[in-house]
Amino acid sequence: MESLAVLLAAGRGERMHAARPKAFLPLGGQPLLLRAALAFEAASSIRAIIAVVPDAMMDEAARILCPVRKLIGVVAGGPRRQDSVLEGLRHAPERFDGVVLVHDAARPLVEPALIDAVTRCASESGAALPVLGLVDTVKRVRQGCVAETLDRSELGAAQTPQGFRFGLLVGAYEAAFRDRVTLTDEAMAVERLGERVVVVPGSSRNRKITEPEDLAWAESLLKEEEARA
Ligand code: CTP
Ligand code: MG
Secondary structure, eight states: OOEEEEEEOOSOOGGGTOSSOGGGSEETTEEHHHHHHHHHHHOTTEEEEEEEEOGGGHHHHHHHTTTOTTEEEEEEOOSSHHHHHHHHHHTSOTTOOSEEEEEETTOTTOOHHHHHHHHHHHHHHSEEEEEEEOOSOOEEEETTEEEEEOOGGGOEEEOSOEEEEHHHHHHHHHHHHHTTOOOSSHHHHHHTTTOOOEEEEOOGGGOOOOSHHHHHHHHHHHHHHHHHO
């Protein structure tokens, strides 16, 4: 099934405390946005890519993404993540009815194999996302005290890309906006309709770059890999 990627890069990156939005910061000499886009370029299940960026960065994003042959659009995002997703969905090709993958440009080290696994799973079952198991024991905390210890085997951290049959995600987004729900990921919109979302194994390399220490971690991972190559 043909698959469309929506690359989200319209956030401000406040927790990074940098002079520019984090998708435009370099990692191993390449902006995060370009690295993420090249992973989708390399994934055989992906036909087309739309990048969602801050309004003021449209020209720069188009320049950065020049080498990406699957790129079909650079569009301006909105104030919340879910507004940016909606902008991306609005710019899908007319009558598109394949699978759409929504991905954080802030996860630049995503592997093409994970992208293809999410596409495959979403086209079979309707909705899929990568989830990474937790290593720490997890507590529910209330007012500075432990309320309970949760069963870690049932918990995991949601990653992107999250994949959906296009009509399913568009319908779920319409419902979420109508009901004024705040979404922290795309799967949430589909879950609240009672639809099944299938889990594929997440990847530790696919960590989200949120704070300066995440960028330092990614830089040293790339250096290590270069030294080994
Ligand atoms: N994002 C977006 N539009 C928004 C908010 C977020 O496209 N209005 C994107 C970000 O660019 C990022 C991804 O969603 O690739 C994950 O969000 P997050 O890590 O929270 O990034 P930022 O919102 O940029 O960072 P912060 O929350 O620290 O400001
Ligand atoms: Mg944010």
